[in-house]
Amino acid sequence: IIAQISLELIQLDKDKQKVEADRISLADLQAKVDKEAEFFEGEIAGAKAYQQQLSGKIATLTAKQQAILAARSGSVITSVGAVPIGSDFAGSIAGFNQDAPSGYFAVFSFGAYTHRNGMSQYGAKKQAETKNYRDIIQWYYGYGVKKDDGMPTTIDVQGVGTMDMQKYLYGIAEMPSDWHIEALKAQAVAARSYAKRAGKPICTTQSCQVFLKSKSDNPPSEWKKAVDETDKEIIDGDVSSQYSSTAGGYSNTIGWDTTDKSNSGDWTTRAWESQAGSPWFYKSWYRQSYTNESNDCGRKPWMSEAEMADILNAWLVLNKGEGNGVDTGRVVPVTINQCLIGGQSGDPYSIDELRSKLSSPVTWISGKPVVTNNNSGSTTNVRFVTNRGEINVPGGEFKKVFNTRAPGYLSIPQSGFAFYNIERK
Numbered sequence: 241i242i243a244q245i246s247l248e249l250i251q252l253d254k255d256k257q258k259v260e261a262d263r264i265s266l267a268d269l270q271a272k273v274d275k276e277a278e279f280f281e282g283e284i285a286g287a288k289a290y291q292q293q294l295s296g297k298i299a300t301l302t303a304k305q306q307a308i309l310a311a312r313s314g315s316v317i318t319s320v321g322a323v324p325i326g327s328d329f330a331g332s333i334a335g336f337n338q339d340a341p342s343g344y345f346a347v348f349s350f351g352a353y354t355h356r357n358g359m360s361q362y363g364a365k366k367q368a369e370t371k372n373y374r375d376i377i378q379w380y381y382g383y384g385v386k387k388d389d390g391m392p393t394t395i396d397v398q399g400v401g402t403m404d405m406q407k408y409l410y411g412i413a414e415m416p417s418d419w420h421i422e423a424l425k426a427q428a429v430a431a432r433s434y435a436k437r438a439g440k441p442i443c444t445t446q447s448c449q450v451f452l453k454s455k456s457d458n459p460p461s462e463w464k465k466a467v468d469e470t471d472k473e474i475i476d477g478d479v480s481s482q483y484s485s486t487a488g489g490y491s492n493t494i495g496w497d498t499t500d501k502s503n504s505g506d507w508t509t510r511a512w513e514s515q516a517g518s519p520w521f522y523k524s525w526y527r528q529s530y531t532n533e534s535n536d537c538g539r540k541p542w543m544s545e546a547e548m549a550d551i552l553n554a555w556l557v558l559n560k561g562e563g564n565g566v567d568t569g570r571v572v573p574v575t576i577n578q579c580l581i582g583g584q585s586g587d588p589y590s591i592d593e594l595r596s597k598l599s600s601p602v603t604w605i606s607g608k609p610v611v612t613n614n615n616s617g618s619t620t621n622v623r624f625v626t627n628r629g630e631i632n633v634p635g636g637e638f639k640k641v642f643n644t645r646a647p648g649y650l651s652i653p654q655s656g657f658a659f660y661n662i663e664r665k
Contacts, residue, residue, distance in 0.1 A: 323509075330526075345663065349524070355484060357493055358480050358484075363516065365423045400451075408451065428473075429470050434481040489503075557594070562598055564598075571644065574590060579649060611623075619659055
């Protein structure tokens with residue numbers, strides 16, 4: 241028994257020594273683990289910092305990629321410098337910046353009720369300060385002026401009948417008679433060319449050329465002078481003889497109507513119409529018609545974040561086919577019954593109702609949209625950053641859905657093209 245106990249004591253002593261050795265080893269291991277934990281904490285902190293830095297780099301890269309894509313597709317990010325305020329202050333960028341609530345949006349059109357063919361009247365107004373009427377005609381039509389000895393002496397005018405051509409031209413009411421004489425002469429040549437090529441009884445409204453019988457009988461002296469001093473002169477070329485007040489800086493006939501014929505940088509400051517102070521060059525449209533006195537549906541031309549998100553949700557429904565049980569006929573302005581458009585009323589979805597139809601609706605928009613246009617004076621894309629991520633809407637599609645769903649009389653009133661910008665305060 242004593243011998244057995246002695247052996248056990250010896251074994252216990254060995255076990256004790258082993259435990260002590262293990263304790264020392266574990267203490268060393270703990271110290272190593274603590275040191276490694278401290279190291280990894282530093283590494284994790286560094287990794288998080290790098291992650292944030294990388295996110296910034298990725299965002300920068302995305303912007304660069306957008307610029308590269310725009311350059312390769314012939315598009316540029318719309319850059320707006322100084323533009324005229326116009327007579328409707330609320331519809332101007334100055335009015336928006338001053339009076340719109342923070343976070344609101346506004347859609348500004350470059351030009352509006354225009355076909356963008358031929359001469360810009362406001363452009364001619366500015367150019368007349370340094371050019372003669374022949375140079376103005378050459379600029380806008382690509383052809384000079386010629387004397388037409390075969391010019392008809394009479395013209396058939398709707399509601400008037402056959403009348404003397406010269407008397408008819410005296411009655412053209414398309415340009416203020418107090419504008420520079422060279423601009424008036426360019427207008428006289430364009431109007432005469434248009435009248436000769438009408439080929440049928442010519443209407444007296446903006447659909448053709450505005451004509452006033454009272455003005456024909458008693459024309460302003462400067463306008464009469466412009467008509468008389470360009471007698472029988474027309475545009476020397478087979479080109480559209482149309483013209484409009486404001487084309488928005490781009491002409492189908494000549495391209496960019498800027499001093500250097502380019503849309504680089506803040507091209508709006510170099511646009512002839514902008515320099516002439518055209519009130520329709522860069523404007524947010526929100527009235528029933530183009531006059532400042534027409535109905536505005538009791539609102540300004542600005543949209544809240546929720547209203548702009550609603551436009552994107554309408555696009556998701558109408559163009560992307562998203563939505564459950566959506567009656568697309570109800571995707572009309574929420575104000576359609578208070579402000580009839582084209583005499584139409586309806587049963588519109590409210591903003592909340594339309595949102596509920598989508599499994600992943602747009603609920604918020606971050607920052608300002610990026611709008612790009614191409615070298616042909618058309619808006620190609622609008623990029624929004626939303627709760628759904630980045631949403632890119634083709635320019636023509638945005639215009640269509642905006643005119644379909646925007647509240648009140650807000651619109652992009654351009655026929656046959658889409659050229660606009662979106663501001664956010």
